[in-house]
Amino acid sequence: MGKCLNEDIKSGYYTPHRAVIRNDKITSQVRIVYDCNSKANEDKKSLNDSLEPGVNFYVNILDVTLKFRENQVEFCGDLKKAFLMIEIAEEDRKYLKLLWLPDDTGNSTQTFQHNCFPFGLTASPFALVCVLEFHIKKFKDDYPKCYEMLNSLYVDYLYYGAETAQDAYQLTSSAIEILRSSGFKLRKLRTNCAELNQHWCKNGYGENTDHGQGAGFLGLNWDPIEDKIKLNLRDVRYSLESGIANGTTKRHVLRIIYQIFDPCRLISPFVITVKILMQELW
Numbered sequence: 001m002g003k004c005l006n007e008d009i010k011s012g013y014y015t016p017h018r019a020v021i022r023n024d025k026i027t028s029q030v031r032i033v034y035d036c037n038s039k040a041n042e043d044k045k046s047l048n049d050s051l052e053p054g055v056n057f058y059v060n061i062l063d064v065t066l067k068f069r070e071n072q073v074e075f076c077g078d079l080k081k082a083f084l085m086i087e088i089a090e091e092d093r094k095y096l097k098l099l100w101l102p103d104d105t106g107n108s109t110q111t112f113q114h115n116c117f118p119f120g121l122t123a124s125p126f127a128l129v130c131v132l133e134f135h136i137k138k139f140k141d142d143y144p145k146c147y148e149m150l151n152s153l154y155v156d157y158l159y160y161g162a163e164t165a166q167d168a169y170q171l172t173s174s175a176i177e178i179l180r181s182s183g184f185k186l187r188k189l190r191t192n193c194a195e196l197n198q199h200w201c202k203n204g205y206g207e208n209t210d211h212g213q214g215a216g217f218l219g220l221n222w223d224p225i226e227d228k229i230k231l232n233l234r235d236v237r238y239s240l241e242s243g244i245a246n247g248t249t250k251r252h253v254l255r256i257i258y259q260i261f262d263p264c265r266l267i268s269p270f271v272i273t274v275k276i277l278m279q280e281l282w
Contacts, residue, residue: 012094054126071161
């Protein structure tokens with residue numbers, strides 16, 4: 001991100017933004033969210049309305065889950081600031097402006113523009129997949145298994161497995177070097193295998209590889225020690241207890257439904273029951 005050099009304030013697009021604070025996160029506890037769907041009025045288009053989202057290259061969630069769970073040794077990681085590693089052409093940066101208030105008085109504003117793809121732009125996931133594919137395909141012949149693994153990335157997350165700790169180490173170490181040569185950093189490596197964890201630490205790949213520390217899995221929780229994927233129902237439980245104590249409303253039931261994130265449909269029978277209840281209440 002840099003200061004906007006274009007003095008014409010009427011050109012381009014200004015993106016509203018706000019901070020989202022997540023105290024439960026180890027890294028990136030404060031994340032800026034950019035609203036690229038914002039419109040000046042109902043007659044105007046948003047930035048995302050004016051962009052093509054591109055082809056959907058997302059890997060099927062069920063395939064990701066099976067690749068992760070079918071082997072004895074499982075591991076996961078993610079790409080650090082993946083979208084911010086992709087630059088935007090200079091002539092297009094005027095469409096990614098934002099206003100910044102240097103103090104609380106609001107008497108002065110500064111105009112900045114994104115030099116890289118922000119998260120929230122409808123074209124960002126497509127651009128990331130294309131850039132990654134462009135770089136990793138150069139290693140297809142020399143590292144075919146690693147190439148196959150990197151092609152299974154779910155946006156910027158890696159969930160994979162291998163039969164042995166040595167095979168898993170070969171895959172992850174090759175992936176780290178391939179991505180590093182492309183300007184990306186594979187980090188927050190975690191595994192259910194103590195031997196693999198030792199290999200990482202011994203060879204300098206030990207960043208955030210605490211064996212036994214839980215990790216996220218497609219919005220769920222993965223416990224490496226028990227090797228179980230669990231649903232995070234803490235917020236749902238709190239909402240249920242609050243409803244019992246203060247009385248339940250239709251809005252309250254609707255909030256409970258939207259708090260359940262179950263991409264693998266593990267508890268579909270329960271969710272369907274609650275949705276049927278919602279229909280009857282409405």
